[in-house]
Amino acid sequence: MSIEITDRIKSIVYIIFIIFVFNSTNFAQNLKEIDNRAQKYYNNKEFGKAISEWLTMLEIDPDNEDVQRKIEMVYDEKHKKDISLQKATLYYKLAYKTMKSNIKVAESNTKNAVKNFVIAYRIDPKDPELQVMKEEMKELDETMKIELAKNRLSEEIKKSYFVLLAQANKEMDEEKYESALKVWDKILFLVPVDDIAKEGKRKAQLAIANRLKFERIKALLESGIKLFVAKEYIKSKLEFVQALRIDPENKEAESYIDRIDELLQDKKNYEMRMMQAEQFYISGIRGLRGKNFDQAEEDFLNVLALIDNYKDTKERLESIKRLREQYEEQERIRKLRKIDEQFRNGLLALAEGQYKKAVMFFEATLALDPGNSLSKRYIKSSKEALKQIGEESVDKDSPYYEVINSLVVSGTILYDQGDYIESRRRWEKILKLFPKNRIATEFLLKCNMRLNPESFNKFAKTIVDEGKRFRANKKYSIALRKFELIKAISPEYPNIDKLIASVKKKPIRRISVEESTRETNVSPIEIERRYKIGLNYYRKGGRNNITRALREFKWVALNDPENIKAVININKIEAQLRFASAGQTRTVKKLTVEQQRKLRVHYFNGINYYSNNNFNKAIGEWRKVLAIDPTYEKAKINIRKCLALMTR
Secondary structure: OOHHHHHHHHHHHHHHHHHHHHHHHHHHHHHHHHHHHHHHHHHOOOOHHHHHHHHHHHOOOOOOHEEEEEHHHHHHHHHHHHHHHHHHHHHHHHHHOOOOOOOHHHHHHHHHHHHHHHHHHHOOOOOOOHHHHHHHHHHHHHHHHHHHHOOOOOOOOHHHHHHHHHHHHHHHHHHOOHHHHHHHHHHHHHHHOHHHHHHHHHHHHHHHHHHHHEEEEEEHHHHHHHHHHOHHHHHHHHHHHHHHHHOOOOOOOOOOOHHHHHHHHHHHHHHHHHHHHHHHHHHHHHHHHHOOOHHHHHHHHHHHHHHOOOOHHHHHHHHHHHHHHHHHHHHHHHHHHHHHHHHHHHHHHHOOHHHHHHHHHHHHHHHHHHOHHHHHHHHHHHHHHHHHHHHOOOOOOOOHHHHHHHHHHHHHHHOOOOOOHHHHHHHHHHHHHHHHHHHHHHHHHHHHHHOOHHHHHHHHHHHHHHHHHHOOOHHHHHHHHHHHHHHHHHOOOHHHHHHHHHHOOOOOOOOOHHHHOOOOOHHHHHHHHHHHHHHHHHHHOOOOHHHHHHHHHHHHHHHHHOOOHHHHHHHHHHHHHHHHHHHHOOOOOOOOHHHHHHHHHHHHHHHHHOOOOOOOHHHHHHHHHHHOOOOHHHHHHHHHHHHHHOOO
């Protein structure tokens, strides 16, 4: 039966192993398939789809650095393309604007437009916008060649050209279309590639062939131009669109539509920038309120990168230096108070022989003030005292405790029975392991006094001399224990009372009070009652309750100066009140695993939005990254890249 159960367990384990291996293999295969698909999209310049696939991989395997690197690579290429595309668009517009006024500048603008277009096109030839621009660049290049050809004409031909051009326009204005047609032909004879003449001739022919149609187009153009001048761009565009429907080759209507689209897009971009500027502005104010001056400064700089002179951004930016200095001064004062508090607590603990506490307080002082030499000195003396105390007794946690305890018990019994020789042997065994052990030293002295008074005096003198050395080094608590040890054994030891008195310290009082304000004949019951009232107020919390608690504890301390509990609570509350009024220093904490996960999600979501040209949402995601980790430089850089694109 047991063999069958064992075989069954083996079978189950084997099946689980097979399932695990199968799932692991499938998991790896799925990731490989996604990666291959993403790489194929990337090779085909389909960046958005590639990023989407690689983001899917990151959801499955968030720590995959290779995939993260690929996404970053695609993002960088996409940004390079976007910058080149914007430059090409900018130079394209400048080329046409400068073509009539400065042919050399226009030629330079054309070359820059084409150069940047080529860079963008090579990165992403399937971009629809680049496909349209490809034709526009060809047209610009041809137009530029025509203008250069015209510019190379002889002065005599140029003179004739402009005379004929003025005549043709005059004939058209006077509706003498047959005469105008002849003049256009003369111009084309001089400059066969002249676009102005070609368009003029086409209009003259249209007017001659279909006067009604021509008049309708002319009326629409005049109406469109009037609306354009009045800045009613939507209505104006409708007029030009109607003109194009009647006359699809009308260059003037096309030109106005392009200008309107550009103006509307500029307006839309400006509104988008205004919206982003407001978000950064609000974030900057929030940063100022939270004393996060670095973040506020970056937010305000981002505002000005989008919209110059936005609200009072410049004034707020200029105020950051002053606000930062004020805050740092407040923090300096708070830190000094904390240093003073910790140092005084350390002194009090040291005076009371609480050496562990003393070390803790002095180390806290050093953490705030690394150059505090007094704290270093007191830490050293406190640790020496702790070492001394450790040698005088054996803690229950010590591995020697059972052995030492048995020797203490047997040594004490033997001493009580009057067997001082055997008792002394027990104490000597303890002192071989722990030479400073207090109880062993005490009983050894007692045994020696019984067996050999002269030997006792010699040993006692050694203990007293140790105490005097500790006294000289101001280690009064240790010296006191040495002197009290001798007095416990031999109350008549010479000058022992004077020695004890010389190292006894008066209790340290934490707060000074006017004796005249102390109430007389206050009973211990009343003191305890008032202490409990203060404790209840303190436990309730809130500034008003804590202030009431402080008043009660001060009354207790005033009427019972040795009430340590009240003094400790007074110090605690006063420290809290000081800390609350001074404010807290914002510290950058180490990110948790969950925060790191969210950071990655928002960061790569931003890249995904950016790859789909949704700059607003991309910036929103990267700002979420900075909310988690204000020092994340990649998010800051990416936001600036987006702002640069939006500004252009």
